[in-house]
Amino acid sequence: MADGLIVFPESSLAASSTAFDWWRSEAERCGIRLSIAFAEQIQLRYADGDAMALIGGRPIDLPRFAVMRGYFRDISRHFERCGVATVNRWASMQESVDKILTHQALTAAGLPTPATVYPASVLDYDDACEAIGSRRFVLKPVDGSRGVNVFLINNRDEYGRAIDMVGSDAMIQHYVDSSCGRDLRVWTVGERAVGCVMRHSASSFRSNYSQGGSASRCDLPEEAARMAVEAARCIGLEFAGVDLLFRPDGGFTVCEVNGNAGFRTLSAVDRDSPILRLLFEYITDRYV
Secondary structure (H helix, E strand, C coil): CEEEEEEECHHHHHCCCCCHHHHHHHHHHCCEEEEEEEHHHEEEEEECCEEEEEECCEECCCCCEEEECCCCHHHHHHHHHCCCEEECCHHHHHHHHCHHHHHHHHHHCCCCCCCEECCCCCCCHHHHHHHHCCCCEEEEECCCCCCCCCEEECCHHHHHHHHHHHHHHEEEEECCHHHCCEEEEEEEECCEEEEEEEEECCCCCCCCHHHCCEEEECCCCHHHHHHHHHHHHHHCCCEEEEEEEECCCCCEEEEEEECCCCCHHHHHHCCCCCHHHHHHHHHHHHHC
Protein backbone atom coordinates (compact mmCIF):
# COMPACT_ATOMS: atom_id res chain seq x y z
CA MET A 1 0.00 0.00 0.00
CA ALA A 2 1.43 3.38 -1.03
CA ASP A 3 1.98 6.06 1.58
CA GLY A 4 0.59 9.58 1.29
CA LEU A 5 0.58 12.59 3.58
CA ILE A 6 -1.97 15.34 3.95
CA VAL A 7 -1.05 18.54 5.79
CA PHE A 8 -3.71 20.65 7.49
CA PRO A 9 -3.44 23.78 9.63
CA GLU A 10 -4.14 23.19 13.31
CA SER A 11 -7.09 25.57 12.98
CA SER A 12 -8.95 22.81 11.15
CA LEU A 13 -9.26 20.99 14.48
CA ALA A 14 -11.58 23.75 15.71
CA ALA A 15 -14.20 22.99 13.05
CA SER A 16 -17.50 21.60 14.26
CA SER A 17 -16.82 18.56 12.09
CA THR A 18 -13.69 17.47 10.28
CA ALA A 19 -13.33 15.39 7.14
CA PHE A 20 -10.27 13.44 8.32
CA ASP A 21 -12.03 10.06 8.26
CA TRP A 22 -13.46 10.81 4.81
CA TRP A 23 -9.99 11.61 3.48
CA ARG A 24 -8.54 8.42 4.98
CA SER A 25 -11.32 6.10 3.81
CA GLU A 26 -11.31 7.40 0.24
CA ALA A 27 -7.51 7.10 0.12
CA GLU A 28 -7.68 3.53 1.39
CA ARG A 29 -10.17 2.64 -1.33
CA CYS A 30 -7.48 3.68 -3.81
CA GLY A 31 -4.79 1.61 -2.10
CA ILE A 32 -3.23 4.52 -0.21
CA ARG A 33 -2.26 4.62 3.46
CA LEU A 34 -2.86 8.29 4.29
CA SER A 35 -1.19 10.00 7.23
CA ILE A 36 -2.45 13.32 8.60
CA ALA A 37 -0.13 16.01 9.96
CA PHE A 38 -0.55 19.60 11.07
CA ALA A 39 1.75 22.24 9.65
CA GLU A 40 2.45 23.90 12.99
CA GLN A 41 3.81 20.59 14.36
CA ILE A 42 6.28 19.94 11.54
CA GLN A 43 9.96 20.85 11.90
CA LEU A 44 12.43 20.95 9.01
CA ARG A 45 16.09 19.97 9.51
CA TYR A 46 19.05 20.51 7.17
CA ALA A 47 22.62 19.37 7.82
CA ASP A 48 25.55 18.23 5.66
CA GLY A 49 23.43 17.76 2.56
CA ASP A 50 20.68 15.89 4.41
CA ALA A 51 17.11 17.23 4.57
CA MET A 52 14.33 15.82 6.68
CA ALA A 53 10.95 16.66 8.12
CA LEU A 54 10.26 15.88 11.76
CA ILE A 55 7.30 15.82 14.13
CA GLY A 56 8.11 16.09 17.82
CA GLY A 57 11.78 15.95 16.91
CA ARG A 58 11.41 12.52 15.26
CA PRO A 59 11.99 12.08 11.52
CA ILE A 60 9.05 11.12 9.35
CA ASP A 61 9.41 8.91 6.30
CA LEU A 62 9.10 10.62 2.95
CA PRO A 63 5.65 9.89 1.46
CA ARG A 64 5.02 9.15 -2.21
CA PHE A 65 2.92 12.30 -2.34
CA ALA A 66 1.75 15.14 -0.09
CA VAL A 67 -1.52 17.06 -0.29
CA MET A 68 -1.34 20.61 1.06
CA ARG A 69 -4.54 21.88 2.69
CA GLY A 70 -3.10 25.32 3.35
CA TYR A 71 -0.48 27.78 2.18
CA PHE A 72 2.61 26.24 3.78
CA ARG A 73 5.52 27.63 1.76
CA ASP A 74 8.46 26.07 3.62
CA ILE A 75 6.85 22.66 4.04
CA SER A 76 5.69 22.55 0.43
CA ARG A 77 9.10 23.52 -0.94
CA HIS A 78 10.81 21.02 1.37
CA PHE A 79 8.80 18.10 0.00
CA GLU A 80 9.14 19.32 -3.58
CA ARG A 81 12.94 19.52 -3.29
CA CYS A 82 12.97 16.05 -1.76
CA GLY A 83 11.22 14.73 -4.89
CA VAL A 84 7.80 14.25 -3.31
CA ALA A 85 4.83 14.91 -5.60
CA THR A 86 3.02 17.83 -3.94
CA VAL A 87 -0.61 18.71 -4.66
CA ASN A 88 -0.74 21.61 -5.15
CA ARG A 89 2.81 22.80 -5.77
CA TRP A 90 3.84 25.95 -3.94
CA ALA A 91 4.32 28.12 -7.04
CA SER A 92 0.74 27.43 -8.09
CA MET A 93 -0.60 27.92 -4.57
CA GLN A 94 1.16 31.28 -4.43
CA GLU A 95 -0.40 32.37 -7.73
CA SER A 96 -3.85 31.40 -6.48
CA VAL A 97 -3.62 33.12 -3.09
CA ASP A 98 -2.40 36.39 -4.65
CA LYS A 99 -5.33 37.62 -6.73
CA ILE A 100 -3.18 39.90 -8.85
CA LEU A 101 -0.93 36.99 -9.84
CA THR A 102 -4.12 35.04 -10.54
CA HIS A 103 -5.49 37.73 -12.85
CA GLN A 104 -2.13 38.06 -14.60
CA ALA A 105 -2.24 34.34 -15.41
CA LEU A 106 -5.90 34.36 -16.41
CA THR A 107 -5.43 37.36 -18.69
CA ALA A 108 -2.34 35.85 -20.30
CA ALA A 109 -4.40 32.73 -21.01
CA GLY A 110 -7.12 34.83 -22.66
CA LEU A 111 -9.78 33.99 -20.09
CA PRO A 112 -12.48 36.57 -19.25
CA THR A 113 -12.19 38.27 -15.85
CA PRO A 114 -13.80 41.35 -14.28
CA ALA A 115 -11.73 44.51 -14.77
CA THR A 116 -9.28 44.66 -11.85
CA VAL A 117 -7.03 47.49 -10.60
CA TYR A 118 -4.26 47.28 -7.98
CA PRO A 119 -3.22 48.88 -5.70
CA ALA A 120 -6.31 50.86 -4.80
CA SER A 121 -4.73 52.53 -1.78
CA VAL A 122 -2.90 55.07 -3.97
CA LEU A 123 -6.15 56.20 -5.63
CA ASP A 124 -8.80 58.55 -4.31
CA TYR A 125 -12.41 57.67 -5.04
CA ASP A 126 -12.68 59.67 -8.27
CA ASP A 127 -9.46 58.17 -9.62
CA ALA A 128 -10.65 54.68 -8.67
CA CYS A 129 -13.93 55.25 -10.50
CA GLU A 130 -12.08 56.38 -13.61
CA ALA A 131 -9.66 53.44 -13.46
CA ILE A 132 -12.42 50.85 -13.09
CA GLY A 133 -14.89 52.60 -15.40
CA SER A 134 -17.77 52.88 -12.93
CA ARG A 135 -18.74 54.69 -9.74
CA ARG A 136 -19.86 51.39 -8.25
CA PHE A 137 -17.32 48.59 -7.79
CA VAL A 138 -16.00 45.90 -5.45
CA LEU A 139 -13.05 46.45 -3.13
CA LYS A 140 -11.26 43.51 -1.49
CA PRO A 141 -7.84 42.39 -0.24
CA VAL A 142 -5.40 40.83 -2.68
CA ASP A 143 -4.90 37.79 -0.47
CA GLY A 144 -8.35 37.48 1.08
CA SER A 145 -10.64 34.47 1.16
CA ARG A 146 -14.16 33.40 2.17
CA GLY A 147 -15.61 36.82 1.38
CA VAL A 148 -13.91 38.50 4.36
CA ASN A 149 -13.38 42.28 3.96
CA VAL A 150 -15.06 42.34 0.56
CA PHE A 151 -17.06 45.54 0.06
CA LEU A 152 -19.46 46.87 -2.55
CA ILE A 153 -18.50 50.53 -2.95
CA ASN A 154 -21.19 53.05 -3.91
CA ASN A 155 -19.71 56.38 -2.81
CA ARG A 156 -16.67 58.25 -1.49
CA ASP A 157 -17.37 57.58 2.20
CA GLU A 158 -17.73 53.83 1.70
CA TYR A 159 -14.51 53.81 -0.29
CA GLY A 160 -12.58 55.60 2.44
CA ARG A 161 -13.83 53.27 5.17
CA ALA A 162 -13.05 50.17 3.10
CA ILE A 163 -9.52 51.38 2.29
CA ASP A 164 -8.94 52.00 6.00
CA MET A 165 -10.01 48.44 6.80
CA VAL A 166 -8.20 46.61 3.99
CA GLY A 167 -5.09 48.78 3.83
CA SER A 168 -2.34 48.89 1.24
CA ASP A 169 -3.18 45.50 -0.29
CA ALA A 170 -6.63 46.59 -1.47
CA MET A 171 -7.68 45.94 -5.05
CA ILE A 172 -10.80 47.10 -6.87
CA GLN A 173 -12.83 45.10 -9.33
CA HIS A 174 -15.70 45.65 -11.74
CA TYR A 175 -19.03 44.83 -10.09
CA VAL A 176 -20.89 42.22 -12.14
CA ASP A 177 -24.45 43.24 -11.31
CA SER A 178 -25.94 40.29 -13.21
CA SER A 179 -24.24 37.98 -10.70
CA CYS A 180 -25.33 39.84 -7.55
CA GLY A 181 -25.72 37.37 -4.69
CA ARG A 182 -24.91 34.31 -6.79
CA ASP A 183 -22.00 32.54 -8.39
CA LEU A 184 -20.96 29.12 -9.59
CA ARG A 185 -18.27 27.19 -7.70
CA VAL A 186 -16.65 24.51 -9.84
CA TRP A 187 -14.13 22.00 -8.49
CA THR A 188 -11.48 20.60 -10.81
CA VAL A 189 -9.11 17.65 -10.58
CA GLY A 190 -6.46 17.54 -13.26
CA GLU A 191 -8.17 18.19 -16.57
CA ARG A 192 -11.69 17.47 -15.31
CA ALA A 193 -14.46 19.45 -13.67
CA VAL A 194 -15.64 17.08 -10.93
CA GLY A 195 -18.24 19.05 -8.96
CA CYS A 196 -20.38 22.15 -9.07
CA VAL A 197 -22.78 24.09 -6.88
CA MET A 198 -24.73 27.30 -7.24
CA ARG A 199 -23.98 29.59 -4.29
CA HIS A 200 -26.52 32.29 -3.53
CA SER A 201 -27.51 34.86 -0.94
CA ALA A 202 -30.72 36.83 -0.53
CA SER A 203 -29.13 39.37 1.81
CA SER A 204 -25.70 40.16 0.33
CA PHE A 205 -23.96 40.63 -3.01
CA ARG A 206 -21.50 38.02 -1.68
CA SER A 207 -22.59 34.42 -2.07
CA ASN A 208 -19.86 32.81 0.06
CA TYR A 209 -21.08 29.93 2.23
CA SER A 210 -18.94 31.24 5.11
CA GLN A 211 -20.74 34.62 4.88
CA GLY A 212 -24.17 33.10 5.38
CA GLY A 213 -24.86 32.15 1.79
CA SER A 214 -26.45 28.88 0.78
CA ALA A 215 -25.76 26.36 -1.93
CA SER A 216 -27.84 24.19 -4.21
CA ARG A 217 -27.23 21.51 -6.76
CA CYS A 218 -27.07 22.57 -10.37
CA ASP A 219 -26.14 21.14 -13.72
CA LEU A 220 -22.66 22.13 -14.83
CA PRO A 221 -22.82 24.08 -18.12
CA GLU A 222 -20.26 22.94 -20.67
CA GLU A 223 -18.83 26.47 -20.98
CA ALA A 224 -18.40 26.72 -17.19
CA ALA A 225 -16.64 23.34 -17.02
CA ARG A 226 -14.26 24.28 -19.83
CA MET A 227 -13.52 27.68 -18.33
CA ALA A 228 -12.88 26.25 -14.86
CA VAL A 229 -10.46 23.63 -16.18
CA GLU A 230 -8.59 26.24 -18.24
CA ALA A 231 -8.40 28.59 -15.25
CA ALA A 232 -6.92 25.91 -12.98
CA ARG A 233 -4.55 24.78 -15.74
CA CYS A 234 -3.10 28.24 -16.42
CA ILE A 235 -2.14 28.56 -12.75
CA GLY A 236 -0.89 24.98 -12.55
CA LEU A 237 -3.38 23.76 -9.95
CA GLU A 238 -4.16 20.05 -9.95
CA PHE A 239 -6.96 20.40 -7.38
CA ALA A 240 -8.86 23.68 -7.42
CA GLY A 241 -12.08 25.52 -6.74
CA VAL A 242 -12.97 28.06 -9.43
CA ASP A 243 -15.53 30.79 -8.81
CA LEU A 244 -17.42 31.93 -11.89
CA LEU A 245 -19.71 34.96 -12.13
CA PHE A 246 -22.73 35.18 -14.39
CA ARG A 247 -22.41 37.71 -17.21
CA PRO A 248 -25.43 39.57 -18.63
CA ASP A 249 -25.07 37.70 -21.95
CA GLY A 250 -25.53 34.34 -20.23
CA GLY A 251 -21.85 33.46 -20.23
CA PHE A 252 -19.34 33.41 -17.39
CA THR A 253 -16.32 35.33 -16.16
CA VAL A 254 -13.65 34.02 -13.78
CA CYS A 255 -13.70 35.75 -10.40
CA GLU A 256 -11.22 33.70 -8.33
CA VAL A 257 -9.23 30.46 -8.45
CA ASN A 258 -8.67 28.75 -5.10
CA GLY A 259 -5.73 26.40 -4.61
CA ASN A 260 -6.95 25.38 -1.16
CA ALA A 261 -10.54 24.77 -2.09
CA GLY A 262 -12.84 23.56 0.63
CA PHE A 263 -15.86 21.51 -0.36
CA ARG A 264 -18.30 21.90 2.54
CA THR A 265 -20.82 23.36 0.12
CA LEU A 266 -20.52 20.40 -2.22
CA SER A 267 -20.83 17.80 0.54
CA ALA A 268 -23.78 19.73 2.01
CA VAL A 269 -25.82 19.38 -1.19
CA ASP A 270 -24.39 16.05 -2.39
CA ARG A 271 -23.41 13.62 0.38
CA ASP A 272 -22.44 11.05 -2.24
CA SER A 273 -20.01 13.35 -4.05
CA PRO A 274 -17.03 11.34 -5.38
CA ILE A 275 -14.68 14.34 -5.29
CA LEU A 276 -12.08 12.81 -2.95
CA ARG A 277 -12.17 9.45 -4.70
CA LEU A 278 -11.56 11.22 -8.00
CA LEU A 279 -8.68 13.17 -6.47
CA PHE A 280 -6.99 10.03 -5.15
CA GLU A 281 -7.58 8.19 -8.42
CA TYR A 282 -5.87 11.08 -10.17
CA ILE A 283 -2.95 11.01 -7.72
CA THR A 284 -2.66 7.22 -8.02
CA ASP A 285 -2.60 7.32 -11.83
CA ARG A 286 -0.06 10.13 -11.91
CA TYR A 287 2.23 9.69 -8.93
CA VAL A 288 1.84 6.32 -7.19
